[in-house]
Amino acid sequence: MPLTVSKLPFSTPRDLLRYAVSRFNRAGLSFGHGNASALDEAAYLILHTLALPLDTLEPWLDAALLDEEIDAVTALIDRRVEERVPAAYLTHEAWMHGQRFYVDERVIVPRSFIGELLEDGLAPWVSDPDGVTAVLELCTGSGCLAILAAQAFPNAEIDAVDLSEDALDVAERNVADYGLGERIALYAGDLYAPLPARRYDVIIANPPYVNDASMASLPAEYRKEPRMALAGGADGMDIVRRIVESARPFLKDDGVLVVEIGNERPYAEAAFGGLDPIWLATSAGDDAVFLIHAGDLPD
Structure with a gap:
């Protein structure tokens, strides 16, 4: 079972990125709906949810996040793992x-x-x-x-x-x-x-x-x-x-x-x-x- 947010020691996108990649890899997710790897998909979901530019991760990696932002990202990570829903259906967008x-x-x-x-x-x-x-x-x-x-x-x-x-x-x-x-x-x-x-x-x-x-x-x-x-x-x-x-x-x-x-x-x-x-x-x-x-x- 995923931990509740109150028990997750997260404060930055870097923390969330590591957490998401680990969960995706452990779950054995399949990609190919716009992202080629667990890292790409984790970065996309985090940047999309935080309303940040999708092609720019580095400047935000150590930015402090609000609790509600962490909640939103971890909820999306949970759905991606537990429901095996393609990321594009979670965000309602696809890039081609x-x-x-x-x-x-x-x-x-x-x-x-x-x-x-x-x-x-x-x-x-x-x-x-x-x-x-x-x-x-x-x-x-x-x-x-x-x-x-x-x-x-x-x-x-x-x-x-x-x-x-x-x-x-x-x-x-x-x-x-x-x-x-x-x-x-x-x-x-x-x-x-x-x-x-x-x-x-x-x-x-x-x-x-x-x-x-x-x-x-x-x-x-x-x-x-x-x-x-x-x-x-x-x-x-x-x-x-x-x-x-x-x-x-x-x-x-x-x-x-x-x-x-x-x-x-x-x-x-x-x-x-x-x-x-x-x-x-x-x-x-x-x-x-x-x-x-x-x-x-x-x-």
Whole structure:
């Protein structure tokens, strides 16, 4: 059982940092929802709770804290350990590629290698980002990639689709936070079904792709996320197949389809090897995201 605050000899963020890292390590927590280690996650939760800059820990390490500040931090540490809740759900924020988004348990915590590709406007596969006028994001979840796409392609209108009405409520909040309501349209429905009759320069998707065997062994933190946003069937490709098979009529002749599949490259190659997808280099290597030109897709 955790000690009560009155018995904890804490007075500074340094004390709390040591305590949090020890508790996280002893509990065997899993990370990957924005932080890579117990130290990173402890620092984030402390700085967030104390309303301090998230990228500046050193100046505050030995600052004296109020009792109520210690209470607030230790309460969050307790929840992270006892409930195995991802930190992003505790703070209701996720940071992706330097930008903040609202999140809660209705959506998976944003993490996408497509986001880093959008920082360069999908170069060299998209030669003129300013010339892109229509982008589609499938399985938008919290809307983060739609927002990043709107920033990468400043002259584009973005359509974003999700099957979950709850997820779209979160996406709507993020779109409003970024002032992009006039450029991003949200659609509820199954992949391409709810869309208007139009064709896109770029289609992006970070769909459910976790295979059944991996789903069965997910750490507790990942099981807190909506199952429908993760589970991709026996080989993880159930939704991915449908995205690829139906994409061609929605792409312009020189358009591209970009799909993230995490660690499932062998399954993707088995499913789409005949299409010869292009594997894009990301910070995770060249196994997580593939691109297919419109002309190479099945009609």
